Amino acid sequence: MAVSQHASVRKTVKEDLGAIVEMIQELADFEGMSDGPKLTIQDLLRDGGFDDGVLSNSVPLFHSFVLELTEQIRTGNKGKITSCSSNDEPLTRTTIIGYAICFYSYSTWQGKSFFLEDIYIKPNYRKRGYGELLFKTVAQHALENGCKRLDFHVLAWNPAKYFYNRMGAENLTESEQWEFTVCQGKKWMHLPKTIPSGSKPLKS
Ligand SMILES: CC(C)(COP(=O)(O)OP(=O)(O)OC[C@H]1O[C@@H](n2cnc3c(N)ncnc32)[C@H](O)[C@@H]1OP(=O)(O)O)[C@@H](O)C(=O)NCCC(=O)NCCS
Secondary structure (H helix, E strand, C coil), X not given: CEEEEEEEEEECCHHHHHHHHHHHHHHHHHCCCCCCCCCCHHHHHHHCCCCCCCCCCCCCCCEEEEEEEEEEEECCCCCCCCCCCCCCCCEEEEEEEXXXXXXXXXXXXXXXXXEEEEEEECHHHCXXXXXXXXXXXXXXXXXXXXXCCEECCCCCCCCHHHHHHHCCCCCHXXXXXXXXXXXXXXXXXXXXXXXXXXXXXXXX
């Protein structure tokens, strides 16, 4: 039995969203934050503009790519895979083995930018150059769409740091002492209530 493999990156379609939700959870497990992911397929359908405009925001809130592995299995006359046709056509199997999710952002220094929120390759398929293929495809998309930079965050202990380094990334925490901060949860929800009365911003 001969197996040939070919990996390629394509834009996500709505049928991929189940696999993406699973991989978002796998990435959170890998990062030791299993309780983090809260999004459902419905959220991704709406926010990625996959629901044919019925519920979507007018502009997709994120852009997404999947890495797909295509395997062709040729059994030859003595093979055991019975689903091959009688004239020995190869059996083709496609598997989604990684994804990237990104969105447009804006730098007041450089202008239009792209933010890489997630990049993930399933464990059995790492260290084969697939992460590089996916990352470079994201960079190509950003450049072709006029972006001046690609931003992303990485946990300090994550060996992905070395991967990003090899992709030419600069660690801004080291070079400029940036800290990564967020407003979320109850304190965030409460913020508007602390605006002094009489100075509430006008609703748009
Ligand atoms: C980070 C990640 C996306 C990289 O994907 P990958 O497919 O392993 O990446 P590559 O194979 O292109 O490169 C990884 C390493 O394998 C090496 N490599 C590439 N092809 C290889 C091959 N054929 N044989 C052996 N090693 C190979 C590369 O030299 C590279 O070394 P580096 O660690 O110094 O960069 C992947 O490891 C991953 O999903 N990690 C878990 C999730 C994660 O941390 N995501 C980032 C969150 S910020």
